[in-house]
Every structure is written in C-alpha cells, then in structure tokens.
Amino acid sequence: MGAVTTPKQDRSRATRQRLLESAVACLAEHGWAGSTVTVVAEHAGVSRGAAQHHFPTREDLFTGAVEYVAEERSAALRALPVQGRTAVVAALVDLYTGPLFRAALQLWVAASNEAQLRPRVTELEARVGRETHRIAVELLRADETRPGVRETVQGLLDMARGLGLANVLTDDTARRRRVVAQWARLLDEALG
Amino acid sequence: MGAVTTPKQDRSRATRQRLLESAVACLAEHGWAGSTVTVVAEHAGVSRGAAQHHFPTREDLFTGAVEYVAEERSAALRALPVQGRTAVVAALVDLYTGPLFRAALQLWVAASNEAQLRPRVTELEARVGRETHRIAVELLRADETRPGVRETVQGLLDMARGLGLANVLTDDTARRRRVVAQWARLLDEALG
Numbered sequence: 001m002g003a004v005t006t007p008k009q010d011r012s013r014a015t016r017q018r019l020l021e022s023a024v025a026c027l028a029e030h031g032w033a034g035s036t037v038t039v040v041a042e043h044a045g046v047s048r049g050a051a052q053h054h055f056p057t058r059e060d061l062f063t064g065a066v067e068y069v070a071e072e073r074s075a076a077l078r079a080l081p082v083q084g085r086t087a088v089v090a091a092l093v094d095l096y097t098g099p100l101f102r103a104a105l106q107l108w109v110a111a112s113n114e115a116q117l118r119p120r121v122t123e124l125e126a127r128v129g130r131e132t133h134r135i136a137v138e139l140l141r142a143d144e145t146r147p148g149v150r151e152t153v154q155g156l157l158d159m160a161r162g163l164g165l166a167n168v169l170t171d172d173t174a175r176r177r178r179v180v181a182q183w184a185r186l187l188d189e190a191l192g
Numbered sequence: 193m194g195a196v197t198t199p200k201q202d203r204s205r206a207t208r209q210r211l212l213e214s215a216v217a218c219l220a221e222h223g224w225a226g227s228t229v230t231v232v233a234e235h236a237g238v239s240r241g242a243a244q245h246h247f248p249t250r251e252d253l254f255t256g257a258v259e260y261v262a263e264e265r266s267a268a269l270r271a272l273p274v275q276g277r278t279a280v281v282a283a284l285v286d287l288y289t290g291p292l293f294r295a296a297l298q299l300w301v302a303a304s305n306e307a308q309l310r311p312r313v314t315e316l317e318a319r320v321g322r323e324t325h326r327i328a329v330e331l332l333r334a335d336e337t338r339p340g341v342r343e344t345v346q347g348l349l350d351m352a353r354g355l356g357l358a359n360v361l362t363d364d365t366a367r368r369r370r371v372v373a374q375w376a377r378l379l380d381e382a383l384g
Contacts, residue, residue, distance in 0.1 A: 031305035033225040102304070105357075109301045112294070112360050113223035122361045151374035158371060159347055162354030165297075168304050169314045179350060182343035186382050 016054050018044045023065035028102040032110035037061055063120045066107050069100050070128040077135040085191070088139045089156065089184040093176065096164030105168065132157060142191050152190050159183065208246050210236045215257035220294040224302035229253055255312045258299050261292050262320040269327040277383070280331045281348065281376040285368065288356030297360065324349060334383050344382050351375065 005013070022044035026035040037058050041051035055061035073095055080091050095101065111121035136153055137144055144150045163179065166172045197205070214236035218227040229250050233243035247253035265287055272283050287293065303313035328345055329336060336342045355371065358364045 029305070031301065034305060105301060106305075108357070108360065109223065109297060113221070113226060113298075118361065125361060148374045148377070151371045152378070154367070155351055155371045155375040158354035158358060159351035160354065161357050162350035162352065165300070165353050165357060166350060168300065169310065169317060175346070179343045179347045182340045183347045185340070186344070186378055190378050 012054075015044075015046055015050060019046060019051055019054055019061065020065050020068040023061055024069055024100065024103040027062065027065065027106045028099040031106050032062075032114075035062070035106075059116050059120070062107060062117070063124070066104065066121060066124050069104050070124060070131075073100055073128065074131050074135065077132065077139070080139055085140055085188045086181070086184040088136075089187060090180055092136055092139070092156070093160045093163055093180050096160045097167045097176070101164045102168065105165070129157075140187075140191060146192075149191065152187065156183070156187055204246075207236075207238055207242060211238060211243055211246055211253065212257050212260040215253055216261055216292065216295040219254065219257065219298045220291040223298050224254075224306075227254070227298075251308050251312070254299060254309070255316070258296065258313060258316050261296050262316060262323075265292055265320065266323050266327065269324065269331070272331055274331075277332055277380045278373070278376040280328075281379060282372055284328055284331070284348070285352045285355055285372050288352045289359045289368070293356045294360065297357070321349075332379075332383060338384075341383065344379065348375070348379055 019040060022040045023035070026040050026043055030039065037051055037055070038048055040061060041048045044051070051061070055064055076095060077092070080088065083091075107117065107121055108125065111117040133153060136142075136157060140153060142149050142153050144153075163172070163176050167176065211232060214232045215227070218232050218235055222231065229243055229247070230240055232253060233240045236243070243253070247256055268287060269284070272280065275283075299309065299313055300317065303309040325345060328334075328349060332345065334341050334345050336345075355364070355368050359368065
C-alpha cells in the first residue's frame with residue numbers, strides 16, 4: 001500500500017513538501033501577519049493555483065506547516081544517539097532555538113488572537129508536548145515511577161522553551177550554554 | 193521639582209496612563225497586527241488626536257507600553273514580601289502568566305519581524321532582564337559569589353518564561369503548580 005508511486009504522485013508530494021517548508025520559513029521570517037498563501041507560493045516557486053490545490057485555505061496551509069514542524073521536531077528528537085544526560089539536555093534545548101521553534105512561536109502567538117487558528121494549534125501543541133515529554137523521559141533514562149521525576153522532566157522542557165524565547169531577538173548562545181551546563185548538573189543529581 | 197502639579201497636568205498624566213494601560217490590554221487581546229493607535233484610543237475613551245499628542249507614532253505608543261509593562265513588573269517584584277524560597281519561586285513564575293506577560297510576548301514576537309520595533313524592544317528586554325535577575329537574586333537570598341549560583345537563578349527565570357508561554361493558549365495552572373513545587377525544591381537544595 002502506497003509503496004509504489006507514479007512520477008506524477010512524486011511531483012505532487014515534492015510540491016507539497018516545498019510548500020510546507022516555505023510556510024515555515026515565511027512564518028519564521030515575516031510572522032503570521034506577513035505570511036499569506038501568495039507569499040508562500042512565491043517562496044516555493046509554485047503557482048498560487050497549485051498552492052491552493054494542496055491547501056484550500058490559509059489555515060490549512062499553516063496548520064499543515066505546524067504539523068510538519070511538529071513531526072520534524074519529534075523525528076530530530078528520536079534520531080538523537082544514546083549519550084550522557086548533559087549532552088541530551090543540550091540537544092533538547094537546541095530544538096527550541098532554530099527556525100522550527102521560531103515558526104511555531106509565531107503560530108502559537110497568532111493562535112492566541114485568531115479564533116480560526118486557536119483550536120487547531122492548541123490540539124496540536126498538546127499532542128506535540130506529550131510526544132516530546134515521552135521522548136525526553138526515554139533519552140534521559142528517567143524513572144517516572146519515582147515521585148517528582150515527571151515534574152523534573154516537564155520543568156526542563158519548560159526551561160528549554162523559555163531559552164528558545166530568549167533567543168528570538170538576540171543571539172543568546174553564550175549565556176544559554178552556561179545555564180544549560182549548570183541545570184544539566186542539577187537535573188542529573190535530581191534524576192539519580 | 194515636580195511635586196506640585198496643576199489640574200491640567202494631572203489630567204494629562206491620567207490620559208497618558210489610560211492610553212498605556214489600553215495599549216497593553218489591546219496587545220494582549222488582539223496582538224500587534226490588531227493593535228493600532230485608533231483601536232487603543234477608542235479603548236481608552238480618548239480622541240485619536242489626544243492619543244497622537246501623547247504618542248506621535250504607533251511605535252512610540254507601544255514602546256511606551258512596553259516600558260510601562262516593564263516598570264509594572266519590576267515594581268510587582270520589588271513589592272514581594274520577604275518569604276520562603278518556595279513562595280518566592282511561585283511569585284516569580286506568577287509574573288509570567290498574566291496579561292502583562294501576554295502583551296510583552298506579542299511585542300517580543302512582533303519585534304522579531306519589524307525592523308522599527310526590534311532595537312527598542314531588544315534594548316528594553318535586556319534592561320528588564322538584568323533588573324528582574326537582580327531582584328530575584330535578592331528575594332531568593334542567593335550568593336552569586338558561589339560557582340553556578342548565577343546560572344541557577346538565570347535558568348529559573350528562563351523556566352518561568354517557558355511556563356508563561358505554555359499558559360498562553362490554555363489554562364496550564366494545575367500542571368504549572370506541580371512543576372513549580374518540584375523545581376522550587378531542586379533550587380532550594382542547589383542554593384543551599
């Protein structure tokens with residue numbers, strides 16, 4: 001099922017993929033207000049008609065892009081090699097400092113003011129949050145049957161999100177490295 | 193100097209104050225794209241001309257509002273009573289979950305895409321960040337001459353920001369309380 005595709009299906013899939021990547025890039029660069037279907041189609045080198053064939057409405061396109069961002073983030077997390085906790089913490093935090101986080105942040109904030117976006121983004125963020133937590137627990141080899149461990153991991157992901165936000169207007173890399181090194185130590189002690 | 197004011201000066205100051213508060217409320221509710229000088233003036237019950245007398249441009253109005261937000265946040269922090277570390281952590285986190293944080297977040301994200309806003313918001317956020325850190329160190333009675341203590345407090349404020357972000361689309365209160373209780377324990381141990 002679906003393993004064999006025609007050249008036409010391949011082209012259609014490639015176009016769709018390019019539109020999603022362009023939608024993420026436009027969101028990160030221009031924000032929600034500056035990201036229309038026309039802008040994204042131009043960025044992707046696709047006609048407006050073709051863009052609307054794949055995504056009938058602006059909400060469809062950007063909800064699709066959020067889904068895409070979410071899947072990319074989860075895949076990047078799952079692809080992390082088995083390594084020490086300090087390295088895992090650094091890698092987890094890194095996921096919140098690139099263009100994927102920037103695009104998600106734009107949508108998140110837009111969804112807080114746009115009734116059409118809000119339920120879709122809320123549902124998706126809850127799903128992504130659960131998945132990210134699950135993967136983090138695994139990578140950190142955290143034993144959630146012990147009291148406080150679940151909240152310890154949740155707090156780490158909240159901190160990672162806050163560090164991502166601190167990196168939006170300025171390059172916060174140097175400060176972030178020192179904070180991450182210190183809290184990785186505290187986390188390692190807490191997880192035992 | 194300035195202790196004696198005329199009724200006219202008082203009225204002018206009250207109008208200015210109402211405009212700033214309305215600007216924060218509009219930002220939190222409608223986002224940057226939906227927050228024009230006209231919308232704010234209407235919300236404040238002030239004529240558009242009077243609004244423009246106080247704030248000639250849209251950037252002036254919202255930069256003024258960010259300043260106002262920043263001063264309100266610092267004042268709220270400084271007004272915290274002397275209390276145990278767990279209570280201080282909860283109070284610090286609370287500052288990131290109300291309409292003031294929501295408004296600041298809207299401006300922060302808008303500034304990442306608007307060249308006219310960016311330098312002003314960046315400078316202000318750096319200033320507010322330093323001030324918040326200074327007050328947090330004092331409230332937590334943290335000894336920054338000990339290695340790692342500075343980064344421990346910074347990480348806590350990053351986590352508070354991340355928890356604020358998690359509260360924008362949904363009411364995250366119940367989860368946040370558990371995370372804060374656990375991390376207050378870890379912080380208390382780390383600060384000694």
